[in-house]
Amino acid sequence: MAVIFPRWTNIMPTAVAVIVPVVGAVVVGVIWYWFSPMFTDVGYQPEQPVAFSHRLHAGEMGMDCRYCHNTVERAAMAAIPPTNTCMNCHKVVKADSEKLSLIRESHEGGEAVEWVRVHMLPDYAYFNHAPHLSAGVGCNTCHGQIDEMDVVTQDQPLSMSWCLDCHRDPGPNLRPPEEVTNMDWDTETADYTRQVDAEGHPMDASGTRTLVPPDNCGGCHR
Ligand code: HEC
Ligand code: HEC
Ligand code: HEC
Ligand code: HEC
Ligand code: HEC
Structure with a gap:
């Protein structure tokens, strides 16, 4: 009798059973990897309506972040x-600059300048700046070296796993709260010993309360 199916085809069912799921898993993994926030958001750098430079104002001129983002320590949003x-300065400094024409028009009663948002969580995730700053997490831990950026770029993924990585072990990311806007502070090299409780968990700077960043779903999805 003629051989219709050569002998090697006997392994086909096994091969299909093994290879298809593996290939499938790889495809899913690749999609997951590339489309997870790490790769869609890090490096996001929208063009702004006015060429405002943090490198110049916060870096070279050394302005404190809170001069402009003045609600950041007491509110959820950094205004x-x-x-x-x-215009406190630009009434006088570069008063005729073309680059500041939108600012002058807005100041003279025109529309507010429409800055493009760079960092943005989805609505279903809750974030508040104030408790992070009072616990001693610095701006550059989450936003990178803003003082070196001419155009603001997203530096960290802001993904759920990124939040949780710190929440499960915040200690190494903490500094004295008065240093949160110090862009030269490097938590890896700084000579700073954090207050810890009897179990070794990090406490607030006054050493009266153990910090408990939430890792339960309701902490961030309210
Ligand atoms: C002179 C005012 C001024 C100072 C000082 C300043 N900023 Fe800003 N900042 C702005 C303006 C205006 C924007 C919106 C335009 C832009 O994104 O560049 C902004 C945007 C940002 C954003 C992006 C917001 C978003 O849309 O996600 C971050 C993060 C930020 N600033 C952090 C800082 C930090 C950290 C410092 C201190 C090192 C600082 N800023 C100092 C005026 C200022
Ligand atoms: C623990 C991480 C973390 C720290 C520390 C932090 N930020 Fe943010 N920042 C975020 C996240 C996350 C967002 C996006 C918030 C959202 O979409 O609800 C954001 C948004 C912003 C924005 C846009 C406006 C807003 O509030 O949504 C500005 C401006 C800003 N941050 C400035 C600062 C400055 C200045 C500091 C330091 C004084 C700072 N941030 C410290 C995580 C952080
Ligand atoms: C504390 C004073 C001060 C404040 C507040 C300030 N600036 Fe400036 N700005 C300066 C100085 C100083 C320069 C550099 C001028 C020079 O190059 O001689 C400058 C330069 C600029 C330039 C470049 C202008 C050019 O023609 O090269 C822009 C654009 C600008 N600022 C935008 C802004 C915006 C937008 C804000 C508000 C969010 C702001 N500045 C707040 C002091 C300030
Ligand atoms: C680098 C460390 C770090 C990162 C990153 C971080 N957190 Fe936190 N988070 C903390 C610390 C520290 C506290 C303070 C806990 C306390 O005061 O007991 C905190 C507290 C909180 C709280 C409880 C306080 C409140 O506002 O109700 C929420 C919610 C929260 N974080 C959400 C987030 C989210 C969402 C992200 C990611 C977008 C994030 N955090 C990223 C360290 C971090
Ligand atoms: C520390 C804060 C935090 C905690 C705790 C947390 N989440 Fe999230 N979660 C986030 C943030 C921030 C995002 C949005 C991330 C993004 O932009 O992609 C998110 C996104 C999600 C998403 C959307 C899909 C995704 O992965 O982006 C789901 C589903 C989700 N969370 C479920 C949960 C569940 C279930 C728990 C409890 C086991 C939980 N989260 C605990 C911060 C948190």
Whole structure:
């Protein structure tokens, strides 16, 4: 009798059973990897309507972040400054600069400047700046070296696993709260010993309360 199916085809069912799921898993993995926030958000650098430079203002001129983002320590949101704040200086400094024409128009009663958001969590995730700053997490831990950026770029993934990595072990990321806007502070090299409780868990700077960043779902999805 003619051989219709050569002998090697006997392994086909096994091969299909083994190879298909493996290939499938690889495809899913690749998609997951590339489309997870780490690769869609890090490096996001939208063009802004006015060429405002943090490198110049916060870096070279050494302005404190809170001069402009003045709600960051007491509110969920770090306010984006109104044009009045800019005009404190630019009424006089570079008063005729073409690059500041939108700021002047806005100040003279025009529309607010429409800055493009860089960092943005989805609505279903809750974030508040204030408790992070009072616990001693610095701006550059989450936003990178803003003082070196001419155009703000997203430096960290802001993904759920990124939040949780710190929440499960915040100690190494903490500094004295008065240093949160110090962009030269490097938590890896700084000579700073954090207050810890009897079990070794990090405490607030006054050493009265153990920090408990939430890792339960309801902590961030309210
Ligand atoms: C002179 C005012 C001023 C100072 C000082 C300043 N900023 Fe800003 N910041 C702005 C303005 C205006 C924007 C919106 C335009 C932009 O994104 O560049 C902004 C945007 C940002 C954003 C992006 C916001 C978003 O859309 O996600 C971050 C993060 C930020 N600033 C952090 C800092 C940090 C950290 C410092 C201190 C090292 C600082 N800023 C100092 C004016 C200022
Ligand atoms: C623990 C991480 C973390 C720290 C520390 C932090 N930020 Fe943010 N920041 C975020 C996240 C996350 C967002 C996006 C929030 C959202 O979409 O709800 C954000 C958004 C912003 C924005 C846009 C406006 C807003 O509030 O949504 C500005 C401006 C800003 N941060 C400035 C600062 C400055 C200045 C500091 C230091 C004084 C700082 N941030 C410290 C994580 C952080
Ligand atoms: C504390 C004073 C001060 C504040 C507040 C300030 N600036 Fe400036 N800004 C300066 C100085 C100083 C320069 C550099 C001028 C020079 O190059 O001689 C400058 C330069 C600029 C330039 C470049 C202008 C050019 O023609 O090269 C832009 C754009 C600008 N600032 C935007 C802003 C915006 C937007 C704000 C508000 C969010 C702001 N500045 C707030 C002091 C300030
Ligand atoms: C580098 C460390 C770090 C990162 C990154 C971080 N957190 Fe936190 N988080 C903390 C610390 C420290 C506390 C303070 C806990 C306390 O005061 O007991 C905290 C507290 C919180 C709280 C409880 C306080 C409140 O506002 O109700 C929430 C919610 C929270 N974080 C959400 C987030 C989210 C969402 C992200 C990611 C987008 C994030 N955190 C990223 C360290 C971090
Ligand atoms: C420390 C804060 C934090 C905690 C705790 C947390 N999440 Fe999230 N979660 C986030 C943030 C931030 C995002 C949005 C991430 C992004 O932009 O992709 C998110 C996104 C999600 C998403 C959307 C899909 C995804 O992966 O992006 C789901 C589903 C989710 N969380 C479920 C949970 C569940 C279930 C728990 C409890 C086991 C939980 N989360 C605990 C911060 C948190």
